[in-house]
């Protein structure tokens with residue numbers, strides 16, 4: 352064993368290799384040296400743990416390990432992936448892709464100084480929140496608006512402002528958990544609000560709310576059960592009835608709308624989700640929703656509602672801790688501006704484009720992709736066009752499948768798991784689904800320009816086999 356270990360390459364030997372020059376320039380000598388040391392170390396410990404490598408292949412093993420490591424260090428950790436899952440708002444893959452207009456506005460603001468908190472006409476200090484207030488008023492019909500870091504922060508801020516040390520009434524059917532350990536009861540606890548649960552898991556009635564109101568009640572909270580459905584013998588109280596009840600007792604009615612759509616989703620063949628303007632019109636006092644779900648903008652929490660409550664929230668110390676960043680604000684303003692013209696929004700907001708694309712179009716794209724792959728399949732695999740079911744994702748419309756098309760690849764030379772792993776390990780990782788021992792690429796979430804990347808990556812993987 353000692354003999355074998357002695358033949359491991361030395362750090363300096365590796366550093367002088369011509370193939371590493373590129374990385375010396377890119378990362379500096381220090382980093383390459385450290386990675387070389389680690390690569391040697393990992394082969395050494397593999398040997399000690401019983402790996403039986405040929406003497407002659409040790410150098411190659413260390414070098415390939417080192418190249419792998421350097422490649423990873425040299426590329427950004429947060430980078431582009433191709434989403435072939437068909438889940439439009441995939442939280443792990445960054446939720447909503449941004450429109451060209453939003454990207455442009457972000458670059459503009461990122462490049463230099465901006466009017467973030469400056470009013471150039473008056474020549475004095477302005478407010479960062481004013482940039483989107485008028486847009487949100489126009490688009491939702493609300494009196495006022497405030498934007499924060501995300502919807503979780505929006506709810507935390509709303510409850511901290513309105514119900515700290517007092518009771519907030521919530522139906523037991525709405526005590527949701529969103530991924531990433533966001534739970535309504537826990538957020539309430541954090542805000543200082545005392546959760547006053549009413550009704551049962553499947554049924555809550557208006558008198559349940561009414562009976563719970565007392566001197567300590569601060570607000571009524573309605574939560575959109577965005578990521579699950581209770582079916583069967585169920586009952587929730589209509590928003591109109593909650594509005595009337597809240598008004599009768601002079602309490603604010605707060606609604607966490609989750610995804611927060613500005614458009615009627617029925618035009619995309621989806622079932623109806625209450626839109627923000629509808630909820631505002633119904634008389635809900637404070638409405639919160641996400642910027643990066645069905646709205647199709649950047650991560651943000653949007654609060655719209657009555658000026659007196661929004662003003663209170665602006666003055667709360669927590670607002671500073673959850674404040675929105677200027678790049679996000681730039682992207683949000685540009686996204687909202689597109690909604691002033693619904694047709695523009697549909698054609699320019701990627702999330703809406705992906706929902707609006709027809710099955711026929713997806714079928715055509717799947718056929719085209721299949722044809723491009725055919726000359727390269729040889730004995731490696733077979734590919735076919737198949738109908739698939741996309742999902743909205745992001746905790747919206749959980750029970751609804753959207754009919755889609757894509758391609759299914761049956762692999763012959765690699766196992767389906769090896770293939771899936773190789774796709775994820777590509778320079779631009781491709782995330783596909785495995786179903787029935789086949790790899791499924793749903794084209795709804797794949798952009799036209801990414802089809803070539805998929806083809807080239809597959810050719811590369813098969814070429815290496």
Ligand SMILES: *Cc1c(COP(=O)(O)O)cnc(C)c1O
Nearest residue numbers: 501502503575577609610641746
């Ligand atoms: C997604 C969601 C949240 C959390 O929103 P983020 O923007 O991810 O913080 C809160 N409530 C509901 C109902 C949701 O669907």
